Amino acid sequence: MTVRISHTPKVQELFREAAGLNNQQGSARLKQLILRMITDAARIIEDMDVSEDEFWLAVEHLNRVGKHAEFGLLLPGLSLEHFIDLLQDAKDQQVGLTGGTPRTIEGPLYVANAPMSDGYTRMDDGSEDDVAIPLFIEGRVLDTHGQPLPGAIVDLWHANTQGTYSYFDPSQTPFNLRRRIVTDASGYYRARSIIPSGYGLDPDGPAQQCLSAIGRHGQRPAHIHAFISAAGHRHLTSQINLAGDQYLWDDFAYATREGLVGEATVIGDAAASRAHGLDGRRFAQLKFDFVLQPAVTAEAEQRSQRPRVGA
Structure with missing residues (x-):
């Protein structure tokens, strides 16, 4: 059974805090982009039932892409x-x-x-x-x-x-x-x-x-x-x-x-x-x-x- 909590007020407030929307410093545009990325990533985790192992394997792979400067190749x-x-x-x-x-x-x-x-x-x-x-x-x-x-x-x-x-x-x-x-x-x-x-x-x-x-x-x-x-x-x-x-x-x-x-x-x-x-x-x-x-x-x-x- 798929469990979804990203829409709840408590989690939405967590994401707003993480994106910097609860302070007056920084870039307003960047804050909105970060909030959207966090929210969409959370929904993918929920909808695709991403396991903890899959999540951290993905993080490790992205780290290797960055270390090898291959984002400019992977994204195309x-x-x-x-x-x-x-x-x-x-x-x-x-x-x-x-x-x-x-x-x-x-x-x-x-x-x-x-x-x-x-x-x-x-x-x-x-x-x-x-x-x-x-x-x-x-x-x-x-x-x-x-x-x-x-x-x-x-x-x-x-x-x-x-x-x-x-x-x-x-x-x-x-x-x-x-x-x-x-x-x-x-x-x-x-x-x-x-x-x-x-x-x-x-x-x-x-x-x-x-x-x-x-x-x-x-x-x-x-x-x-x-x-x-x-x-x-x-x-x-x-x-x-x-x-x-x-x-x-x-x-x-x-x-x-x-x-x-x-x-x-x-x-x-x-x-x-x-x-x-x-x-x-x-x-x-x-x-x-x-x-x-x-x-x-x-x-x-x-x-x-x-x-x-x-x-």
Whole structure:
């Protein structure tokens, strides 16, 4: 028999006291959030008849997630980061903000202050020239009327052929595969990089252990992250997900969306290779345009205040 006491006045007063609502100090907003979390957690314990052993095993697992700094991986894996995007989409639709390139999750691996270039940049440091396929990325930043946005900033970052990111992988040089490009007068950005690899969660880490316990994998398809910004336009957080990857529509973090799939076309023509400054080896081309909505407020031009690494 399920026993419920969370609704009783005595327990409700306990929760209000625990959330700080019986004092005048601290943040009123935080107090309301804490009260809701306590109340909802208590109801889950009651409704699911959570045992004391289950409760403390969950606490121990969350401690391990925090110790390994994997909340930024586990929460996308449990769909919550994607849910925030879906919720914002619904809010936008409600007020008539439609069109443009779809948003998708940022993930936890951005590093601020990457080198900035005008029009064109090389993103990789050449350390994987013997194993990587060179990738030439090209596209435009446009408004919702199809007009180019010169001076927009295209901030790109992605993994190497081993599925790891510079800064978080100390074997890579600083800002390897991380660059910002200012679009030219026609709204174009161009970059030389390498085809990134998809990757998975640490198989021995607590995030993967949680997903394994519910029968799920922790794999991501090959992708390129992007922040796109331009004066007078809404900041866009998005990704280019590479077509053909086996996990393209089976991403554990739910980041692939219609409109965010790009085709990296591999070219084996030696003459074309040399024309791109290569030695005749095969390379790939990827074309992808970004379309920005107009900004309703100045705040909309800025990315979120989520804590990030600043190298």
